[in-house]
Amino acid sequence: METAKYIERNIPDFELLTEEALQVIEENAEIVLEEIGVNFVNNPGALARWKEAGAEIEGERVRIPRGLARKLCATAPSRFTQVARNPAKNVEIGGRNLVLAPVYGPPFVHDAMGGRRYATLEDFRNFVKLGQMSRWLHHSGGTVCEPTDIPVNKRHLDMLHSHMTLSDKPFMGSVTEPSRAQDSVDMCGVLFGEAFVQQNTVMTSLININSPLTFDDVMMGALEVYAANNQACIISPFIVGGAMAPVSVAGTLTQVLAEVLAGVAYSQLVRPGAPVIFGAFVTSIDMNSGAPTFGTPEAAQITYGAGQLARRLGLPYRSAGSFNGSKLPDAQAAYETSNTLNNGLLAGVNFMLHSCGWLEGGLVASYEKFVMDADQLGVLHKMAAGVSVDESAQAMDALREVGPGGHYLGCAHTQAHFKTAFWRSELLDYKPFETWSEEGGRDTMQLASDRVRKLLDSYQKPEMDPATAEALAAFVAEKKAAVPDSFM
């Protein structure tokens, strides 16, 4: 199946917050950075960089004078190209574009046949295959699920190897140890050539901020490796509203902006010009159960507002996804997901991680939901294309030809355009009730289950130069042999 080009929006963004509200938040974020500050934990190098840049250091606390962080952010590019091994699948991140990547991080998988279980490398490989075959998915992602059967200290090698060989779309690197980030860079050197990697961005990796206002050494260590090697990072507050941020939208946006300003500024201290993305992972806590909730109006408001703040800062923006808290790919999962996908499109998101496959608050990668969401991503493509009013779209000939009381099914305009006029799901049911009923009365999960099987059965590995394939396999084997297994 051919992969669609990343989305180039031909529609406006939804500007939820007023100019005045945005100014209040920007002012408050500067106060947070200057008066409260942020912690860089176990990271003397970072403290030294900050001190030299003019920040006030007290223990691990970094207080950043008004305007300094924003000024440092100015060297970050407003858009960048992430190169794929198939150059037709390069993506341009930033501007009016939207790049879609799959779910990231779940330790469990779920499918209709086998239920919920720990994820394995086989699952991981299956999700990469499904991603490769998804028309509306531009990016292969990163930890599409945790291959829990592989030692923790070696997983990243198998994951990268799967992305590199089973897909020809762009992918993400490891962030769980600085050394694994370096392995990711080195392995990209094998795939793309070392010099090429230094001159091109070939990975976009996820650096979470330990909200509130804390930058831990593992994530910062990975960021340092990637920035030094000109590889892109999403610098992303991880917000469960009410727990890691205030219960109000404006308060949360203030914290998100302060955190991103500090994180992006730090990336530019490591290497001015390093490509970064303004991230915002947002959910809120259910005050009755303590569970995170998804597809809620407050999360949408924060996503809209953070998009406005990112544009004012001139940075690419990452947010939204196929978020939901359901245990099954059912109506709850779809309501919450659809709320969030629509929100993400109109909020001006440039890179949407988790755009398909997310279930149960991110604990689960769902096979069925992966293909259900991936199908819905087609809606975003068509919506973003906007509305033409060229002569053909005006259809005045059709209106004249048909006239009052007629129908348009056979008119010349319809005949000329019906094949491309309407977006059409490749999954959902459009059949008459009787046909649907005779065919077993399948619900969406069952239709998706059939589609998963069909896709995996017909998967074809993208071609790769045999020498490169061999070198990649050798790199993985050598790295794995060098250290004992660890599941810690």
Add this chain to the structure above:
Amino acid sequence: METAKYIERNIPDFELLTEEALQVIEENAEIVLEEIGVNFVNNPGALARWKEAGAEIEGERVRIPRGLARKLCATAPSRFTQVARNPAKNVEIGGRNLVLAPVYGPPFVHDAMGGRRYATLEDFRNFVKLGQMSRWLHHSGGTVCEPTDIPVNKRHLDMLHSHMTLSDKPFMGSVTEPSRAQDSVDMCGVLFGEAFVQQNTVMTSLININSPLTFDDVMMGALEVYAANNQACIISPFIVGGAMAPVSVAGTLTQVLAEVLAGVAYSQLVRPGAPVIFGAFVTSIDMNSGAPTFGTPEAAQITYGAGQLARRLGLPYRSAGSFNGSKLPDAQAAYETSNTLNNGLLAGVNFMLHSCGWLEGGLVASYEKFVMDADQLGVLHKMAAGVSVDESAQAMDALREVGPGGHYLGCAHTQAHFKTAFWRSELLDYKPFETWSEEGGRDTMQLASDRVRKLLDSYQKPEMDPATAEALAAFVAEKKAAVPDSFM
């Protein structure tokens, strides 16, 4: 359960089309009215009114000189109040408001226990009860399902009687015969007093245009009755794109605008100042199966565009709803519904018919989906409230109190606001996997099924003055006795 006030938007509309595109469409709509014209079928009175107003009549074709229809629309109010028998539930239709009403028209019902079957009066009464108990539903609607066990020529009496006695929210009148519209007006005279009805709008009824460009005598006859009695009508093109309108968004918008201009203008010829709503029911045809499709990007684009056209015309706007083509209240139903509900909110819809309960392209009213959708309507309320940046919302005290590495669960700001900070579903599952699993691993349909039973079991009839109740029952009995049953 207390009913929420209708939504008063504190957020902007999403302006999808450019000024230039809107001007092209407005210009083309005038050309359609002037050069192609519209048909008023079997309606010599309408032709006479149009002739007197300055239109050119040829057979049943009415060609409307440029600018005339728009000029006639100017006497229609930009907003109006529909009075409920419980004045706390009056709704203001127009402006920045959004009034939510349930599904309209399905001949079938579906529930998890009984499957799909013809709707009866008992079903009708159940849906009115569910509507009365739905916190986020402001309006009792009209034909929430077709009570197919009641003669066609007497159904409207039972339906109105159910709305008037089982609910105290505002409702819709009958449009299936002009005489039934008159019965609706007369029955409102019994409920509200005849003089009151002449001075207040107590019904908002649905007048479909027989697209393309055709106004049939039944619907226009009902419109004439309502307009003459100062009762509101939604004047609504019924568009299945590709069949009743061109396959392009701009072409469809042109036709929608031309039809609404002609219909609203005609209402003002009947009675200048009669309250009306700019309607747009939009779906498109699946060119493979011929089925109507829902939740698609083209329908969303038309809904956004028609909202812009309605605002430029200064009329309240009706569109969107819980549209979907699924046979079950499953993920497909929810994706398509959620796409459309979000679209409707941001498109500036003022009156959303079908906002809950729609299934299978409108053939089916679903018990479970009714409560599922009705719950999601809460998301729209909170989203529409917008984002505060007052001192409390800025939460600077909380940010200072918690600082880097802390958490917000116990801070003073959270304690003060957590009860109202986040919208919370009354239906969806927020439990840990283990609890959810122990409780039976129910999907959304099953959760909704339990909720339907619980709501119907705890329903309480709103109080009514016994003399009024007796007079309404007598009106219905007398009307029914006056003519033989007809199922035609």
